[in-house]
Amino acid sequence: MEIGDEDAEARAQGWRTLAALHAQIEDALERALQREHDLSVSEYSVLDVLSRQDDFCLRMNELSRALALSRSATTRLVTRLEARGLLERCISPDDRRGIYTEVTVEGRAVLERARPVHDAALADALRQAEKLPELAPLVGALAALSRRR
Numbered sequence: 071m072e073i074g075d076e077d078a079e080a081r082a083q084g085w086r087t088l089a090a091l092h093a094q095i096e097d098a099l100e101r102a103l104q105r106e107h108d109l110s111v112s113e114y115s116v117l118d119v120l121s122r123q124d125d126f127c128l129r130m131n132e133l134s135r136a137l138a139l140s141r142s143a144t145t146r147l148v149t150r151l152e153a154r155g156l157l158e159r160c161i162s163p164d165d166r167r168g169i170y171t172e173v174t175v176e177g178r179a180v181l182e183r184a185r186p187v188h189d190a191a192l193a194d195a196l197r198q199a200e201k202l203p204e205l206a207p208l209v210g211a212l213a214a215l216s217r218r219r
Contacts (some may be wrong), residue, residue, distance in 0.1 A: 090203050095195040102191035107184040112137070112147055117156065117181040120173045127160070129171035157178055213216055 096111055109117075119136045120126055128136065134144040148171050151157040155180040156177035162168035173181070196212070199205040 087208055091199055094199055094205070095192065098191050098195035098198075099188060102187050106187045107180060109180070109184055112139070112152055113156075114181070114184055116147055116151060116171075117173060117177055117184075118188075120157070120171065120204050121178065121181055124173075126178070127170045129162075130159075130169050130171060133171055150178060151177070163174060 099111045099114075103111060103114050107114075115137055116133065119133065120128060130144060130148070131141065132142050133148070137144060137147075139147070148157055148159065152159065158172050158174055158176055160170050160172055162170055196209050200209040
């Protein structure tokens, strides 16, 4: 194997490890949020991202970027949450072409009830991942990043 091949394999292995940790965490979050609050991880993420904005709203394209989803996937997600009364769309008073998505009062209440479930499931998933030798270094790196903040 050439040196370049070894580097490529190391990067690929790192990516596979990251993807495995992500999948394990996302699965744990999905099960907990669905069971307790009938929310998907993506739905929770929309509410969470919007709740962290000063005015609880973002333009649709900004929301897409924050969620790392396509515009069409974001639109479908917002439509589902809007049908449940958790979000609403509004037109910007400054730019009539700009459509914003805003968390409703009910959406904030659902998020506040779901947040402890999300946080507990995340902590538990990381504890479980830390027990696996192939994932433990990555979990340790995440913990180190959290401590630096």
